[in-house]
Amino acid sequence: MSQEKAETLPPEAMLGPSDWDDEDLLTVVEASERLVEEIKASRERIRQAEEVSAEQSLVHRAAEVAGLEAERKRLEELMRAAERIRTAQANAPKGP
Amino acid sequence: MPLQDDMQLISVDDHLIEHPRVWADRLLPKYQEVGPHIVEVPRAKGGPPSQVWEYQGKTYPQIGLNAVAGKKPEEYGIDPSRYDEMLPGCYDPVQRLADMDLDGVEAALCFPSFPRFAGTVFLEGEDRDVALACVKAFNDFILDEWCAAAPHRYIPLVILPLWDVDLAVAEVHRTAARGAKTIAFPENPSPLGLPSIHTDHWDPLFSVAEEYDLPLSLHFGTSGQSPRPSPDGPLAVSISLFSCNSMYALSDLLFSPVFHRHPKLKVALSEGGIGWVPFMLERADYVWERHRFYQNVNQEHRPSELYFKHVYSCFIEDRHGLQSRDEVGLDNILWECDYPHSDSNWPNSRKIAEEVFMKVPDEDVHKIVELNARRVFNFPRAEQ
Numbered sequence: 001m002s003q004e005k006a007e008t009l010p011p012e013a014m015l016g017p018s019d020w021d022d023e024d025l026l027t028v029v030e031a032s033e034r035l036v037e038e039i040k041a042s043r044e045r046i047r048q049a050e051e052v053s054a055e056q057s058l059v060h061r062a063a064e065v066a067g068l069e070a071e072r073k074r075l076e077e078l079m080r081a082a083e084r085i086r087t088a089q090a091n092a093p094k095g096p
Numbered sequence: 097m098p099l100q101d102d103m104q105l106i107s108v109d110d111h112l113i114e115h116p117r118v119w120a121d122r123l124l125p126k127y128q129e130v131g132p133h134i135v136e137v138p139r140a141k142g143g144p145p146s147q148v149w150e151y152q153g154k155t156y157p158q159i160g161l162n163a164v165a166g167k168k169p170e171e172y173g174i175d176p177s178r179y180d181e182m183l184p185g186c187y188d189p190v191q192r193l194a195d196m197d198l199d200g201v202e203a204a205l206c207f208p209s210f211p212r213f214a215g216t217v218f219l220e221g222e223d224r225d226v227a228l229a230c231v232k233a234f235n236d237f238i239l240d241e242w243c244a245a246a247p248h249r250y251i252p253l254v255i256l257p258l259w260d261v262d263l264a265v266a267e268v269h270r271t272a273a274r275g276a277k278t279i280a281f282p283e284n285p286s287p288l289g290l291p292s293i294h295t296d297h298w299d300p301l302f303s304v305a306e307e308y309d310l311p312l313s314l315h316f317g318t319s320g321q322s323p324r325p326s327p328d329g330p331l332a333v334s335i336s337l338f339s340c341n342s343m344y345a346l347s348d349l350l351f352s353p354v355f356h357r358h359p360k361l362k363v364a365l366s367e368g369g370i371g372w373v374p375f376m377l378e379r380a381d382y383v384w385e386r387h388r389f390y391q392n393v394n395q396e397h398r399p400s401e402l403y404f405k406h407v408y409s410c411f412i413e414d415r416h417g418l419q420s421r422d423e424v425g426l427d428n429i430l431w432e433c434d435y436p437h438s439d440s441n442w443p444n445s446r447k448i449a450e451e452v453f454m455k456v457p458d459e460d461v462h463k464i465v466e467l468n469a470r471r472v473f474n475f476p477r478a479e480q
Binding site for chain 1: 194442
């Protein structure tokens with residue numbers, strides 16, 4: 001456990017004069033972490049669905065296959081998003 | 097599953113960050129130097145310089161690029177940062193559409209950042225001509241650039257030159273003709289040094305809003321005040337109490353002449369949640385029953401009656417409010433996801449919505465996530 005005491009910011013240093021107080025932007029770090037977690041969870045759902053599907057009868061399998069396809073599509077979308085954000089971030093406005 | 101595939105999620109409270117050229121691309125050359133532009137300043141804790149807005153000679157440390165960029169949640173604080181530390185969907189409308197697709201969100205109403213949510217930053221600065229040009233430039237940006245990227249997916253919200261009601265009315269005429277769907281207005285103009293809603297000052301503005309059927313969007317915090325019970329309390333106190341701003345705004349409206357003078361006016365309370373609404377209405381009606389006789393309040397219409405006719409409230413996750421949806425008013429509830437603020441559930445807004453609405457009938461869900469917003473903001477689905 002860290003023995004370092006967390007730095008305490010005085011409220012007046014954290015609060016703005018207005019609605020800016022509410023502007024806690026989703027960070028690239030946090031967004032990337034969310035994507036990584038979701039990709040991991042999606043892969044796990046696919047793995048489990050594939051196992052179940054292999055054990056089921058043909059009748060039950062049709063529904064499982066549809067769900068599996070939807071989950072695979074979602075996984076592709078998540079991975080594309082991670083790449084898209086990485087690329088676009090590199091082209092961010094440089095300022096003045 | 098109550099949230100059906102054909103129900104489109106419409107978020108009535110999202111946010112955009114203005115890119116560095118929003119005003120530079122639109123202001124006349126004589127205003128360029130004093131108009132909003134990005135400057136770089138050294139960061140207190142080292143690293144690449146922060147990018148901040150400068151306007152009429154004043155630097156604004158909270159620029160909408162601020163807060164928690166690049167930090168872990170336990171390190172959140174208010175600290176300016178840079179565009180390259182933000183999600184591109186914050187400032188790029190095409191990237192935003194991709195973020196919305198991933199999130200399962202069809203359409204979004206985006207509030208400004210640097211101008212503040214109701215454009216009140218342009219009340220500051222001595223040169224009103226510059227301020228008016230800046231208001232118009234922002235509205236041109238939102239109409240011609242941001243929303244034009246996908247007109248059926250962005251609900252255009254415009255800001256006003258609040259220091260002059262005649263100019264504000266003129267800007268409503270100008271922007272309504274070009275597709276504006278709602279007007280940002282402070283939750284309470286009085287703390288900003290402007291006339292209160294209990295005066296007749298705003299009547300011309302509210303009348304023109306009625307004329308074009310443009311709802312006023314009142315985002316919490318736009319009065320310039322944050323709930324702060326103790327000066328040395330943690331920020332968490334303020335964040336957990338933000339909805340109180342919407343309670344103040346609602347009570348102020350319900351006991352004001354506004355809805356009596358403007359029977360067609362609509363008001364959307366943004367980001368305030370809904371769970372408190374039944375209590376507030378019960379309390380307001382109780383007060384009206386007992387105390388209206390000796391006060392300058394309308395004697396004929398109960399506050400709750402005015403609410404259900406004029407006011408709309410929204411939520412991200414508010415299970416308590418959703419359980420009380422009949423008392424909040426099924427036709428008065430809107431949905432929001434608050435992207436790109438960290439309160440949002442991106443990229444799982446639709447998934448979370450499915451869970452939140454699991455025990456709510458399909459018909460009610462459809463009203464809350466889509467149909468009410470389309471009706472209130474006159475924003476029909478795109479024809480296939």
